[in-house]
Amino acid sequence: MNPFMDREKALLELERRIAELRTASADQPVDMSSEIGVLETKYQEILRDVYGAPTPWQKVHMARHPNRPTSLEYIAGLDRFDELHGDRHYEDDQAVVGGAALLRGRAIVAIGQQRGRDTKENLRRNFGMVAPEGYRKVRRLAHLATRLGLPIVTFVDTKGADPGISSEEHAQSEAIAQCLIAFTTATVPIVASIIGEGGSGGALALAIADRVIMLEHSTYSVASPEGCAAILWGDASKADEAASHLKLTAQDLRGFGIVDEIVPEPLGGANRDPSGVVTRVLEKIDAALERLETLPAQRLLAQRYEKYRRIGAWARETAPAGRF
Amino acid sequence: MPMPEWLRVRRGKDAGGRDAAQWSKCAECGEMLYRRDLAANLYVCSRCGHHFRIGAYDRISTIVDGDFTEIGGEVQVGDPLQWSDRKSYPVKLAGDREKSGLSEAVVCGFGQIGGFDVALGVMDFHFRGGTMGTVVGERVTMLLEEATRRHLPCVIFTASGGARMEEGMFALMQLAKTTAAVTRFMADGNALITVLTDPTTGGVSASFAFQADIILAEPKAMIGFAGRRVIEQTIRQKLPEGFQAAEFLLEHGHIDIVVERRLLKETLVRFLDYTAKGAAQRARAEAHA
Numbered sequence: 001m002n003p004f005m006d007r008e009k010a011l012l013e014l015e016r017r018i019a020e021l022r023t024a025s026a027d028q029p030v031d032m033s034s035e036i037g038v039l040e041t042k043y044q045e046i047l048r049d050v051y052g053a054p055t056p057w058q059k060v061h062m063a064r065h066p067n068r069p070t071s072l073e074y075i076a077g078l079d080r081f082d083e084l085h086g087d088r089h090y091e092d093d094q095a096v097v098g099g100a101a102l103l104r105g106r107a108i109v110a111i112g113q114q115r116g117r118d119t120k121e122n123l124r125r126n127f128g129m130v131a132p133e134g135y136r137k138v139r140r141l142a143h144l145a146t147r148l149g150l151p152i153v154t155f156v157d158t159k160g161a162d163p164g165i166s167s168e169e170h171a172q173s174e175a176i177a178q179c180l181i182a183f184t185t186a187t188v189p190i191v192a193s194i195i196g197e198g199g200s201g202g203a204l205a206l207a208i209a210d211r212v213i214m215l216e217h218s219t220y221s222v223a224s225p226e227g228c229a230a231i232l233w234g235d236a237s238k239a240d241e242a243a244s245h246l247k248l249t250a251q252d253l254r255g256f257g258i259v260d261e262i263v264p265e266p267l268g269g270a271n272r273d274p275s276g277v278v279t280r281v282l283e284k285i286d287a288a289l290e291r292l293e294t295l296p297a298q299r300l301l302a303q304r305y306e307k308y309r310r311i312g313a314w315a316r317e318t319a320p321a322g323r324f
Numbered sequence: 325m326p327m328p329e330w331l332r333v334r335r336g337k338d339a340g341g342r343d344a345a346q347w348s349k350c351a352e353c354g355e356m357l358y359r360r361d362l363a364a365n366l367y368v369c370s371r372c373g374h375h376f377r378i379g380a381y382d383r384i385s386t387i388v389d390g391d392f393t394e395i396g397g398e399v400q401v402g403d404p405l406q407w408s409d410r411k412s413y414p415v416k417l418a419g420d421r422e423k424s425g426l427s428e429a430v431v432c433g434f435g436q437i438g439g440f441d442v443a444l445g446v447m448d449f450h451f452r453g454g455t456m457g458t459v460v461g462e463r464v465t466m467l468l469e470e471a472t473r474r475h476l477p478c479v480i481f482t483a484s485g486g487a488r489m490e491e492g493m494f495a496l497m498q499l500a501k502t503t504a505a506v507t508r509f510m511a512d513g514n515a516l517i518t519v520l521t522d523p524t525t526g527g528v529s530a531s532f533a534f535q536a537d538i539i540l541a542e543p544k545a546m547i548g549f550a551g552r553r554v555i556e557q558t559i560r561q562k563l564p565e566g567f568q569a570a571e572f573l574l575e576h577g578h579i580d581i582v583v584e585r586r587l588l589k590e591t592l593v594r595f596l597d598y599t600a601k602g603a604a605q606r607a608r609a610e611a612h613a
């Protein structure tokens with residue numbers, strides 16, 4: 001259940017009435033500015049009330065909002081993009097889009113998971129759930145980037161890797177495992193942006209990076225809240241409870257050092273100002289690349305190794321002896 | 325260094341006698357098996373050949389020649405998310421420690437297999453379903469780093485339900501960490517052999533299990549990325565019998581060999597022999613250069 005549904009309806013209704021009054025007042029001599037003012041105050045109140053301090057479960061829904069900018073919107077914000085297709089083996093998975101591109105004049109390889117806005121597009125994009133063919137395309141593009149010396153820029157937006165029959169038959173585990181290797185060993189800078197939902201290994205396959213940027217209301221977790229609830233309690237409907245346990249918000253993850261920086265969103269979420277959000281994220285990516293490209297490859301790799309080596313290495317105390 | 329107590333017990337005359345009075349029922353054919361006989365038969369049903377899940381220390385005692393020196397035992401998890409649902413995470417861990425006799429879901433260390441020095445990691449499903457959290461990730465990473473320093477091949481037995489939910493993103497990050505260790509280990513010319521045992525899924529399957537040079541699996545082991553239930557819920561139909569079984573993966577070209585447990589050690593020894601010979605040949609070639 002979308003916890004925003006009722007309130008979103010109320011907001012849309014207010015938006016509609018404000019627009020109506022504006023149109024009407026333009027045509028008529030009557031001054032309606034006070035009525036409009038009242039409605040706008042009300043509108044802002046509801047906005048703050050609903051979105052001011054979203055719970056983790058509310059953030060999951062903001063991250064999944066159909067009008068939240070997707071990878072293609074970020075890609076459209078690049079100076080130029082030439083899509084490259086296919087895994088060179090079997091298929092061109094449409095759940096992930098990638099190619100050569102220019103960002104502020106800098107040549108890069110851009111890769112992003114792509115979900116749809118409507119049913120038709122979602123069927124084509126498989127709801128942004130990438131199959132092994134897609135991960136093999138990603139790996140190929142990462143190798144291409146290394147070969148040509150192009151930094152890798154990724155946009156992460158997936159519930160998780162595709163869990164279907166053919167994905168298992170085509171070795172989903174191996175495809176992701178090899179993506180992880182490709183990103184770990186790429187001798188070019190990598191910047192990953194978590195723009196929507198970052199679900200599990202299927203997200204991490206595009207997110208091993210020198211710099212990880214995350215939108216204020218995006219989520220990134222070890223499993224989707226539904227998946228986590230099903231695994232732990234055999235009940236996917238307890239997803240809201242799982243969301244509160246998982247520490248999946250940008251603020252939590254920045255605190256853990258798993259995410260490097262947070263890009264703020266307008267009140268109500270990125271869907272309220274898509275182009276502004278896209279611009280701000282691209283600026284952050286550009287700034288990160290500016291810093292990273294001065295590092296020699298060996299330094300870059302060593303730094304990347306240390307970054308991931310440290311996570312969880314704090315867990316050293318004397319263990320209770322095994323009973324055997 | 326003296327042989328550890330658990331290994332001495334398992335090697336002694338009374339091997340399997342720790343629970344001599346117990347009987348176990350074969351999940352496959354229903355046969356009642358005397359625990360001592362089952363241990364002597366490497367926990368394989370003498371009637372139908374069903375491979376029971378085997379504990380990490382039992383596994384090690386059946387694979388290594390003599391002594392085994394454990395490393396990483398001091399690595400111990402905190403409670404990074406302060407997780408508490410029906411029970412708190414520390415309480416769940418304490419329960420599993422008590423039940424399994426393990427300090428965590430993997431045992432790592434060094435020993436010999438068929439006279440070859442190896443780094444050996446063995447996961448155990450009896451501890452939190454073999455899930456990978458920070459301790460598993462840290463121990464496997466330490467094992468690979470130490471193996472890299474010593475120029476030794478590494479053998480890892482996997483058994484895992486995936487990443488550990490109660491450690492959230494810290495658990496997911498262990499995929500990145502172990503991958504980093506695997507790449508350095510491999511770049512240095514060392515061989516990684518994995519043996520996938522029942523079950524191997526999720527985060528472990530999508531990292532070091534399938535990053536190995538040689539991938540073996542035990543008969544009928546369930547191996548895959550998504551769990552059976554998740555797939556069935558997604559596609560809203562029952563999966564066929566044998567889907568994601570080791571034999572299915574072999575047929576689809578995902579793994580190298582399905583090996584019966586009684587042949588596992590000699591199979592490993594043969595591959596360790598190729599590995600050692602390869603290293604010697606490379607050293608000779610470099611000496612000529």
Ligand SMILES: [Zn+2]
Binds near residue numbers: 350370
């Ligand atoms: Zn049997």
